[in-house]
Each structure stands twice: as structure tokens, then as C-alpha cells.
Amino acid sequence: MNWHLARRTERMNPSSIREILKVTERPGIISLAGGLPSPEVFPVEAMREASAKVLRDTPVEALQYASSEGLPELREWVAGHLRQSGMRLDAAQVQITTGSQQGLDLVGKVLIDAGSRVAVESPTYLGAVQAFGVFEPEWTTVPCDDDGPLPAGLADARGARLLYVLPNFQNPSGRCISAGRREALVRAAREVALPLVEDNPYGDLWYDTPPPPPLAALWPEGVVYMGSFSKVLAPGLRLGYVVAPPQLGPKLLQAKQSADLHTPGFNQRMVLEVLRTGFLDTHLPAVRAAYKRQRDAMAEALKAHLPAGCRWEVPHGGMFFWVELPAGTDAARLLPHAVERGVAFVPGGAFYAEGGNPATMRLSFVTATPEQIDRGVRALADTLRAHL
Amino acid sequence: MNWHLARRTERMNPSSIREILKVTERPGIISLAGGLPSPEVFPVEAMREASAKVLRDTPVEALQYASSEGLPELREWVAGHLRQSGMRLDAAQVQITTGSQQGLDLVGKVLIDAGSRVAVESPTYLGAVQAFGVFEPEWTTVPCDDDGPLPAGLADARGARLLYVLPNFQNPSGRCISAGRREALVRAAREVALPLVEDNPYGDLWYDTPPPPPLAALWPEGVVYMGSFSKVLAPGLRLGYVVAPPQLGPKLLQAKQSADLHTPGFNQRMVLEVLRTGFLDTHLPAVRAAYKRQRDAMAEALKAHLPAGCRWEVPHGGMFFWVELPAGTDAARLLPHAVERGVAFVPGGAFYAEGGNPATMRLSFVTATPEQIDRGVRALADTLRAHL
Numbered sequence: 001m002n003w004h005l006a007r008r009t010e011r012m013n014p015s016s017i018r019e020i021l022k023v024t025e026r027p028g029i030i031s032l033a034g035g036l037p038s039p040e041v042f043p044v045e046a047m048r049e050a051s052a053k054v055l056r057d058t059p060v061e062a063l064q065y066a067s068s069e070g071l072p073e074l075r076e077w078v079a080g081h082l083r084q085s086g087m088r089l090d091a092a093q094v095q096i097t098t099g100s101q102q103g104l105d106l107v108g109k110v111l112i113d114a115g116s117r118v119a120v121e122s123p124t125y126l127g128a129v130q131a132f133g134v135f136e137p138e139w140t141t142v143p144c145d146d147d148g149p150l151p152a153g154l155a156d157a158r159g160a161r162l163l164y165v166l167p168n169f170q171n172p173s174g175r176c177i178s179a180g181r182r183e184a185l186v187r188a189a190r191e192v193a194l195p196l197v198e199d200n201p202y203g204d205l206w207y208d209t210p211p212p213p214p215l216a217a218l219w220p221e222g223v224v225y226m227g228s229f230s231k232v233l234a235p236g237l238r239l240g241y242v243v244a245p246p247q248l249g250p251k252l253l254q255a256k257q258s259a260d261l262h263t264p265g266f267n268q269r270m271v272l273e274v275l276r277t278g279f280l281d282t283h284l285p286a287v288r289a290a291y292k293r294q295r296d297a298m299a300e301a302l303k304a305h306l307p308a309g310c311r312w313e314v315p316h317g318g319m320f321f322w323v324e325l326p327a328g329t330d331a332a333r334l335l336p337h338a339v340e341r342g343v344a345f346v347p348g349g350a351f352y353a354e355g356g357n358p359a360t361m362r363l364s365f366v367t368a369t370p371e372q373i374d375r376g377v378r379a380l381a382d383t384l385r386a387h388l
Numbered sequence: 389m390n391w392h393l394a395r396r397t398e399r400m401n402p403s404s405i406r407e408i409l410k411v412t413e414r415p416g417i418i419s420l421a422g423g424l425p426s427p428e429v430f431p432v433e434a435m436r437e438a439s440a441k442v443l444r445d446t447p448v449e450a451l452q453y454a455s456s457e458g459l460p461e462l463r464e465w466v467a468g469h470l471r472q473s474g475m476r477l478d479a480a481q482v483q484i485t486t487g488s489q490q491g492l493d494l495v496g497k498v499l500i501d502a503g504s505r506v507a508v509e510s511p512t513y514l515g516a517v518q519a520f521g522v523f524e525p526e527w528t529t530v531p532c533d534d535d536g537p538l539p540a541g542l543a544d545a546r547g548a549r550l551l552y553v554l555p556n557f558q559n560p561s562g563r564c565i566s567a568g569r570r571e572a573l574v575r576a577a578r579e580v581a582l583p584l585v586e587d588n589p590y591g592d593l594w595y596d597t598p599p600p601p602p603l604a605a606l607w608p609e610g611v612v613y614m615g616s617f618s619k620v621l622a623p624g625l626r627l628g629y630v631v632a633p634p635q636l637g638p639k640l641l642q643a644k645q646s647a648d649l650h651t652p653g654f655n656q657r658m659v660l661e662v663l664r665t666g667f668l669d670t671h672l673p674a675v676r677a678a679y680k681r682q683r684d685a686m687a688e689a690l691k692a693h694l695p696a697g698c699r700w701e702v703p704h705g706g707m708f709f710w711v712e713l714p715a716g717t718d719a720a721r722l723l724p725h726a727v728e729r730g731v732a733f734v735p736g737g738a739f740y741a742e743g744g745n746p747a748t749m750r751l752s753f754v755t756a757t758p759e760q761i762d763r764g765v766r767a768l769a770d771t772l773r774a775h776l
Contacts, residue, residue, distance in 0.1 A: 001609045012642035039448040060427040063622035102648040130646040221389045234451035236653040254400035258518040260490040265624040
């Protein structure tokens with residue numbers, strides 16, 4: 001039997017991160033590769049209470065088919081939460097999704113045709129390249145500096161269906177776009193009528209000062225905004241959301257219906273219960289404090305151990321350091337040597353839609369302990385010294 | 389801001405069933421419209437125990453990111469379960485999905501290009517038309533009789549990317565394809581190398597005798613098989629699975645990754661706990677007994693009340709009766725009158741990929757009690773007599 005596959009499957013490839021993660025499961029490997037939230041901050045007790053309450057008070061509602069838009073009370077909570085960040089929105093604009101990865105899939109379905117242009121940052125989030133890539137766009141990479149996309153670069157993206165931006169503590173670069181740059185970006189995007197897709201999984205994970213208001217607060221009618229409960233509560237429940245201008249709502253909803261009918265009602269109700277107790281008010285500061293210790297440990301370790309010629313900025317939030325190696329280095333070729341010395345990372349080349357700088361690597365500080373981070377970075381430094 | 393929408397959005401339309409379901413939420417309306425499983429058979433106590441156990445024994449694993457393929461033990465359970473129906477498969481072929489609706493989306497992504505042909509039954513499942521429609525196929529409708537698709541009709545589907553079949557107690561027609569017809573269908577499909585996508589949400593809901601072995605048991609290398617826990621346990625957890633020939637596995641997996649990374653691990657673990665206790669051995673017979681009473685009540689009510697000129701077969705399983713009204717009737721125009729008399733149904737015209745017989749309606753017997761079914765069918769009969 002010879003299956004005739006859809007053309008888009010040529011653009012589906014095994015995730016390089018996934019392959020690396022398999023390596024890191026070997027005992028004794030310190031993983032600075034994955035973006036797995038630390039289990040130490042999982043709200044296990046709160047989830048236990050919430051799940052018991054949901055199955056005691058509303059078992060039938062939790063187990064029955066539910067609405068494609070999502071649980072009304074959860075949509076209200078999300079709207080209220082986002083209003084605190086300066087966004088103006090109605091709960092009717094909130095579409096609950098099965099993780100924010102699904103938000104990317106739905107946005108791609110509604111906005112991208114084969115051959116249409118999609119603009120991305122450099123580097124950019126690999127999961128977005130995978131999700132949008134399914135819809136066969138042509139990529140346009142907007143030039144970036146340490147403060148994010150250069151507004152002047154948006155003119156070249158005129159006519160693209162969207163510019164995908166991750167403004168807060170970007171995966172992989174860790175950068176957080178400044179308030180001034182955000183305003184300039186929105187001005188430039190308005191000028192060329194370039195829709196923005198703003199992804200914000202890490203905004204609540206700040207360790208120094210909170211990030212500036214979202215792009216969606218500056219341009220509500222031109223921005224699709226995505227958020228997630230994966231990083232602030234737990235990723236295994238797969239709960240995210242998309243906030244779209246009212247024009248897009250019906251098509252996003254129909255895309256959602258055909259994708260999976262609705263996000264599990266039980267999961268939505270559990271998370272709503274946890275949120276209602278005000279749990280985040282104490283939980284978020286605890287998560288921030290834990291990750292800040294790990295971030296600081298990695299900052300110290302990199303400074304102490306990495307050889308000259310490496311460059312990085314200390315991120316003010318999120319999960320990742322982005323290290324630029326001396327020009328000409330291929331981080332992917334270093335990886336097996338690093339693994340031999342007991343440490344794993346993700347080569348940065350994976351994080352570009354059109355190929356990018358292979359002399360880069362992404363280091364996660366949220367899964368390993370401060371002591372492991374120090375040992376891991378030492379092993380990495382030894383690898384670099386031996387192979388540069 | 390003028391959004392440039394993808395061409396495929398022209399094929400996304402509000403689900404007519406969804407609109408009807410809103411009407412049925414009005415108090416006093418007896419709904420024979422939706423396919424909502426009866427809450428009376430929800431395994432609430434088993435879910436309570438399972439969720440407590442999961443959050444006691446493996447809280448971190450349940451709340452952390454998980455593998456895109458699905459929980460290995462759940463994949464093993466599915467493989468074992470399907471082997472009992474005559475399928476030969478390895479657990480590695482099982483892809484866990486966020487409800488079986490997601491299976492349709494993933495299969496569409498991997499097999500359908502814009503303009504490629506997709507063959508369907510007449511009538512066919514609306515959710516499949518919606519999911520596949522997103523990928524912009526040309527439809528080919530295979531002629532059907534009361535025993536399903538006519539094997540002779542498959543020659544005209546030569547070159548189609550797939551034929552979508554729901555062999556057991558089809559939604560909407562209720563028909564169950566006989567063993568002989570299954571063999572003839574597979575023979576005809578092999579001859580024209582036409583892949584089959586076999587959807588089996590209702591196979592365990594038989595009320596007289598179990599259905600024949602699946603098409604996938606007759607032609608493992610030519611059939612993608614889909615199943616669901618929605619009808620035998622609970623739909624609100626959104627758990628289904630796809631079993632594909634090994635050639636398709638990697639692309640389905642990559643499509644799954646980009647769609648939502650993975651199906652919630654907590655939900656997979658809960659359901660695995662419930663399955664491991666052997667709960668289905670006692671639960672399924674109870675569900676069958678309850679639905680059989682409701683099926684029998686609807687069979688009696690239809691016979692007693694419907695006017696001459698209506699035609700239906702009593703389904704041997706599943707959730708639906710399919711009633712053909714006198715030629716020339718438009719069931720969609722009858723619906724508002726039926727709602728006035730306190731009963732709702734789904735007009736059959738919705739269940740055709742290319743437009744079909746408007747003189748049909750789908751009646752669900754799983755949500756209403758036997759007494760409500762009798763009252764509902766009486767009201768329906770009154771409507772027919774008043775407006776035919």
C-alpha cells in the first residue's frame with residue numbers, strides 16, 4: 001500500500017529538541033536542554049483539592065461534552081487577569097485552547113494559506129515554526145537586536161499575514177522587549193497593516209521587574225494574543241487561551257470545533273477552582289523566587305566558567321539563557337561531546353525559520369538545581385575549551 | 389484593520405447542530421437532537437478514585453509535559469483491547485489524541501491537500517466533514533444502501549486520498565455494516581488502492597449482538613482506525629486514539645506535536661487507572677442495558693406515533709435513529725414547529741458532504757429518558773401531521 005501523503009508533510013520533521021530530550025533521560029546527564037517547569041513548584045496539593053471539589057460538586061458537568069469556546073467562568077477569569085496588564089477586552093473574545101500550542105495551530109489555520117508570507121523574529125520559538133509550517137507559508141525573518149524586532153524591518157514584511165512575536169523573556173533568546181520598542185513596533189506594524197500574533201507564556205515569570213504592557217494593550221484590533229497556564233500552574237493539564245479581535249472570533253471558534261470539539265471540561269474546572277482560591281497570589285511569588293535562584297546560579301556559573309569569546313545577556317525572566325559562541329562554532333557538533341561530559345543543551349540553529357546562527361545554544365535553568373547548574377556549566381565549559 | 393483570512397475559512401461554517409443545541413437548552417424542550425451520552429452512566433465514583441490515586445501516586449508525572457505519542461501503558465491497553473476485536477497491531481502504532489475529533493484533524497493534515505479528493509458515505513458524520521473540509525478537498529460521495537457503502541461505487545473513488553467510513557452504528561444513520569459487506573468493501577478498496585479511514589466511536593455500544601470485526605482487521609496496511617473513550621467512559625476528558633500503519637506513524641506524530649504537543653497526561657493517567665481495575669467489564673453491560681431500554685422506547689414510540697410515509701430501521705447499537713420522511717419534506721423547515729411543540733431533532737441535510745436528502749432527520753435516544761422519548765416522539769408526530 002502506497003500512501004499518498006499531503007504536500008505539507010514534507011515540512012513536518014522530527015523535532016530536534018525531542019531527539020535531544022531522549023538523550024537527557026540517560027542517568028547522570030544534567031539537562032540544560034528542555035523547558036520543563038520544575039516539579040518542585042507544581043501545585044500538587046491545590047490540584048488535589050480542586051479535583052476532589054470538581055468531582056464532588058459538578059461531576060456531570062466536568063465529564064460531559066462542553067462548549068467549544070471554553071468554560072464561561074474561566075474565560076471571565078482570563079479577561080480579568082489580562083485587564084490588569086493593561087489590555088481592554090471582553091470575556092467573549094477569549095477562546096480556551098488545549099495548551100497554547102493549539103492556539104498557534106488555530107491561528108495558522110485561520111490566517112495562513114500555502115505560499116502566503118509569515119514574518120518571525122530571529123531567533124524564534126521552534127513550536128511556532130512547526131505549527132505555522134504545517135500551513136506552508138513562505139517565511140520572512142525580521143532583523144532583531146537585543147531589544148527584539150527592529151521596527152524599520154517591518155516595512156519588508158508588508159503583505160505578510162502576520163508577524164509572530166514573543167515579547168516577554170523569549171524562548172529561546174530570553175530577551176524582553178522594552179516599552180519604547182513595543183510602541184515603535186506597533187507604530188510600524190500599523191503603518192503597513194501587519195497583524196501581530198503575540199505569544200506570552202512567560203510574562204508572569206519575571207525575576208527583577210515586571211515586563212511592560214503587552215502589544216495587545218497598544219493595538220487591540222491588530223493583535224492576536226496567546227497565553228498559557230502551563231508555566232504558572234502545570235503543563236500536563238494542557239490549558240491555554242487565545243484572545244482575538246471580534247472579527248476573527250467566529251473562524252477561530254470553528255477551527256477549534258473541528259480540531260478537538262473542546263478543551264477538556266474537567267481540566268478547565270480544576271484550574272478555575274485553583275484560581276478562584278487566590279492561589280496564584282502566593283504561588284507566583286514562590287515560583288519566581290525559586291526560578292530567580294536558579295537564574296542567578298546560571299548567571300554566576302556562566303561568568304565563572306565559560307571561556308572568553310562567549311557572549312550572553314542575563315535574562316530578566318522566563319526559563320532560558322541564550323549563549324553566542326565564537327563565530328564559526330557549530331553548537332550542534334559540540335552537543336555529543338557535551339553529552340559525553342554529562343551535560344545537554346539545545347543547539348541554537350533549531351530556533352530559526354530560515355536557518356540561522358549555528359554558533360548559539362539555549363540553556364534552560366528551570367529544571368536543574370543550582371548545584372546541578374554549576375556542575376553542568378562547568379562540563380559545558382570543559383567541552384568548549386576542548387573543542388573550540 | 390482588515391484581516392486577510394486563509395482561503396480555507398470560507399469552508400468553515402457554524403455547525404447547524406451547535407445552533408440547534410442552543411435551542412434545546414430552553415427549559416421544557418425534550419432534546420432528541422444532541423449526541424450527549426447520558427450522565428446517568430458516567431463513572432463518577434470510578435473517576436473520583438482514579439483522580440485521587442493519580443494525584444497521590446504520580447502527581448509530578450501527571451502534571452508535567454508528557455510524550456506526544458501518549459502514555460505507554462494506555463497505548464498498550466488500547467492495543468490489547470483492539471486485538472480482542474481481531475486487529476493485529478503493535479502498541480507503537482497507537483497515537484493517543486485529544487478526543488477522536490483530533491484524530492480526524494491529524495489524518496486530514498497528513499493525507500489531504502487542497503483539491504485532492506476525499507470519499508465519504510451518504511449520509512456521513514458531520515464532524516468529519518468539518519475536520520477534513522479545513523484541508524479543502526473535493527468531495528466524492530460513495531453511493532450507500534442500508535448496509536453501508538456499495539463496493540461497486542468504490543471504482544469511482546479511485547485516486548481519492550481516503551474513504552471515510554463509520555461502520556458501527558453510524559452517526560447519523562445508525563446502520564452497522566455486515567461482515568459480508570465489510571469483506572466486499574475491503575476487496576474493492578484494495579483493488580483501487582483506496583485507503584480507508586475507519587471511525588469507531590460506537591462499537592462497544594451494541595444492544596443485540598456485537599458488530600463484526602473492524603475493516604482494519606481485514607486490511608491492516610490499508611486502514612487508519614480511530615477510537616474514543618468518550619462514549620464508554622466520558623466525553624469531557626477528551627481521550628481518543630488513532631491506529632495507523634507504521635508508514636504513517638512519524639507524520640501523524642509530528643502533526644500531533646504541532647497541534648497541541650500532547651494530550652493531557654493527567655487525563656490519560658486517570659482513564660488508565662479506571663481501565664486497569666477492570667471497570668469496563670461491569671460498566672459496559674450497564675451502559676448497554678440502559679441505552680437498550682432507551683432504544684426500545686424510541687422504537688416503540690416511532691411505531692406507535694409516526695404517521696404513514698415515514699421509514700426507519702431500528703439500529704442495533706449506537707445512539708441514533710435515522711428517519712426518512714415522505715419525499716419532498718424539508719426537515720429543516722419543520723424544526724421550528726417541532727420546537728414550538730417542545731421537541732428538537734437534527735435535520736438530516738446537515739449530514740452530507742455535498743448536500744443530500746432534506747427529507748431526513750436524526751433522533752438521539754441516549755439523552756432523554758424512555759418517558760421523555762415517548763412524549764418527544766408524540767410531539768414530533770403531531771408536528772409532522774400538522775405540517776406535512
